[in-house]
Amino acid sequence: MRVxxxxxxxxxxEVLKHCRAGVCIRQGYLHTDDRNTLRVRRAxxxxxxxxxxxxxxSSRAEFEREISPETADFLLSLISPERCLEKTRYGVEHAGLTWDxxxxxxxxxxxxxxxxELQQEDQPVPVPGWVTREVTQDKRYRNSRLVGRKSLPRSRAA
Incomplete structure (x- = not known):
């Protein structure tokens, strides 16, 4: 199992001017609690x-398996729309790192x-000018917490 x-x-x-070919992603959450998240994704x-x-x-155990697009679509059809989200993902290079x-x-x-994604927790991250603040520890910005929201999370003082 990978970490x-x-x-x-x-x-x-401003980051959008660096975004080229993106991948449309639809993902839904089969289960989420304080210790486990089970997600299906069509990318x-x-x-x-x-x-x-x-x-x-900044770490967590992860186990991922590729499944057929048909299986992903079937599983997504079983999940209520409130437990799904859609986004487009772009890969952007900055200072030798690829940002999603x-x-x-x-x-x-x-x-x-x-x-x-990093190789180790204490790896230095040169932060690009198009980011505003880190939200790694802010649970409101986890995809599993963003599903079902009717609006964006309200900003907190940094």
Missing amino acids: EIERRFLATP GERGFLTWKGKKQG VDVFEGPLTGLILAEV
């Missing part, structure tokens, strides 16, 4: 089933999150 180490940031629309022509464990710092930039749709339109 995912990532940091997540709010991004400004372009690919499907995935992913389990994620409890977050500890997610541009959300629907009720989350206007939200742009940028995350970067």
Whole structure:
């Protein structure tokens, strides 16, 4: 089982000028609690089933398997729309790292999150000028918490 180490940031629309070919993603949550998240995702022509464990710092255990697009579509059809979200993901290079930039749709339109996967928790991250603040530890910005929202999370003082 792999360990995912990532940091997540709010991004400004300025990042969009660096975004080229994106992948449309629809994902739904089969189960979420304080220790486990089970998600199904359709990303372009690919499907995935992913389990994620409890977050500890910037890390969490992750188990992901590719499934057929048909299976992903079937599982997504079983999940209520309030437990699903849609976004377009772009890969943006900055200072030798590839950032996943997610541009959300629907009720989350206007939200742009940028995350970067790391090899170790204490790895230095050169922060691009198009990010505003880090939200790695802010649970409100986890995809599993964003589903079902009717509006964007309200900003907190940094």
